[in-house]
Amino acid sequence: MTSTTDVPDxxxxxxxxxxxxxxxYDAEAADRAHRPIPPWRTAAQEEFLVLLATERRRTVLEIGCGPGIDGAAIEAAGFEYTGTDLSPGMVEVARAAGLDARVASATELPFGDDAFDAAWSMSTLMHLDDAELDAALGEITRVLVPGGLFAVGMWGAQELTVGPLAAPDEGYGPPRYFHRRTDQTVHERLGEHGTVESWWTRPSRPGSSHRYQYAVVRTVGADD
Structure with a gap:
């Protein structure tokens, strides 16, 4: 007989x-604030912000704001910005940069329905298991207006890989959990929460199965 202590919780x-x-991430916060964003990701952000401006969007929520590098760019482009992060250390650095940021989980966003025109989340949701990912995508679509836009980027792989990194990175702390999903899985999950209007993947290096998955999703409109 299996005891209750043997059942995973x-x-x-x-x-x-x-x-x-x-x-x-609390330990890494100060260093990450000085780490440059790759040009290919900056280009994706600029394209997204042009789309938001064209559609006269005003308010943008970032899920996983880190030290506020993307947030500063979004605010500088003229949008009303709010950032969230699970790490108090990251939020502290973002606030010190003058941004509206608060500690919150992607699975429990502390905002009302239809509170934002758009959302931005880079390199965050791959830290969630399947149940958490579903909850986070549900929360993001809940706080967006009907027909709102959501840009998401995640590290994935050709084959599903789950678990922490083999060893702590650069002495910052415990290994982080990654849930690297296949392109098909990510595309399907996002499609359950809206229309995937843009999609591309980029290998971390030539020939690598490790890749960045990026999409722009439009939530269901009021008349859909």
């Missing part, structure tokens, strides 16, 4: 992962 596992995640 998903909630307990998530709490450990989240604690490790906060410890890692």
């Amino acid at each position: 998903p909630q307990a596992d998530r709490e450990v992962r989240h604690a490790n995640f906060r410890a890692y």
Whole structure:
């Protein structure tokens, strides 16, 4: 007979992962604030902001704001910006840069329905397990206006890989949990929450199965 102590507890596992995640990014916050964004990701952001301006969007929510590098660019482009992050250390750095940022989980956003015109989330949602990803995408679409736009980027792989990194990175803290999904899986998950209007993938290096997956999703409109 299997005892109850042998049965995995998903909630307990998530709490450990989240604690490790906060410890890692709290320690990394100051350094990450000085780490440049890759040109290919900056180009994606600029294209997204042009789209938002063309559609006269005004308010933008970032999920996983980090130290506020993307947030500063979004605000400088003339949008009303709000950022969220699970790491208090990252939020502190973002606030010090003058941004409206707050500690919050992607699966429980502290905002009302239809609160934002658009959302931006880079290199964040691949830290969530399947249940958390579904919850986060549901929350993002909930806080967006009907027909709102959501840009998301995640690290994925040709084959599903799940688990923490083999060792701590650069001495910042515990290993981080990654859930690297296939292109098909990510595209399908996003399509459950709206229309995928843009989609591309980019290998981390030539020939690598590790790749960045980027999409722009439009939520269901009021008349759809």
